[in-house]
Amino acid sequence: MPASRSRFVLFGNGFRPFFLGGAIWAAVAMLLWIALLTGQVSFASRYGAVAWHAHEFLFGYGSAIVVGFLLTTIPNWTGRLPVRGRPLGALFAVWVAGRMAILFIDVVGFVAAAAVDSLFLVGFSAIVWREIMAGKNWRNLKMALILTVLTLANIAFHAEVYLYGQPLYAIRATTSLLAILIMLIGGRIVPSFTRNWLAKRQGRPLPTPFNAFDRYALGCAGASLGIWVVFPDRVLTAAALVLSALLQGIRLARWAGLRTWREPLVLVLHVGYAFIPFGFFLVGISNIWPEAMPPATALHAWTAGAVGVMTLAVMTRTSRGHSGRPLASSPTTTFIYLLAILSVILRLATAVLADWTTTLLELAAAAWVAAFLAFAALYGPMLLWTRTKT
Known part of the structure; x- marks a missing residue:
């Protein structure tokens, strides 16, 4: 042997x-x-x-x-x-x-x-x-x-x-660019990986293929983000962002994400993408009702939520696939996802539990740190080494 x-x-x-x-x-x-x-x-x-x-x-x-x-x-x-x-x-x-x-x-x-x-x-x-x-x-x-x-x-x-x-303009512009990258790349990989997973189990319905609706939703999202970068506090901006939230929510719903609940490695892609329409909605609301939803808090739906959760989803899947591991979530990997999602929820909760802001920020940070250190501990060996036969 x-x-x-x-x-x-x-x-x-x-x-x-x-x-x-x-x-x-x-x-x-x-x-x-x-x-x-x-x-x-x-x-x-x-x-x-x-x-x-x-x-x-x-x-x-x-x-x-x-x-x-x-x-x-x-x-x-x-x-x-x-x-x-x-x-x-x-x-x-x-x-x-x-x-x-x-x-x-x-x-x-x-x-x-x-x-x-x-x-x-x-x-x-x-x-x-x-x-x-x-x-x-x-x-x-x-x-x-x-x-x-x-x-x-x-x-x-x-x-x-x-x-x-x-760097107010630069923060909005960069957040917008990362959101656009998630909408473009996520729009490819989320329905593709979902389709592959469902097809192996003969699950129906399959995700709706990219079509004119996706192009329209992406166009509206790009336009609303452009308006937001330049005119962040206008009523028109809020309306455009909320419209994009609706369109991106419909887009996500067409990808049959609820049918993937048995496999967290696939489901987390949908959860990560869900922070895109949620972010559009919260940022839109923050423009016209900043007392209820502070703009800095709303922004974290995109940064900590969409960027944080979606990148972890891609990192775990890519690392497993390229190291020859099964494309299925282990209990530890699922725990990493839960920690990241918890971190986002705690950060956004500061908008409604203002008296607990410091505690919530510290708890959100602790969950975030735990999620990424757990990734480094679990996936670090896969990324550093590979086993070869001699």
């Missing part, structure tokens, strides 16, 4: 370093944020506590997972070899350098830290443009365009902090 040995493969696929590094940073950054919020530590004073928190979860964590996913997916689009080995290691090192630069911005200096951080998305956007053009994969050109805008949004984030102290 052949023996087997472990082989280090962290830089063998794009998702490996960025999923593991992103998960660890999601936990560490949350711990740092709570410590900063409660006055236990002091750092990034030149950048500002709120701006640092927003940047490190939108660009520090969010962009890492987007990059890890796309580095794994783009070779399927283009038919070209994936970025791996030393080039992948170098890209990951640039991402780590960006995290450290922003964390120690008081030491490094504002302009130098912003420049180091910006290199990551600039470099990755260049890679995406090269791969799509070399592979003549014009169908996914829009993904390269979105990533270019995301790169510019990161630069604009730094510029807005430097000039005005608060």
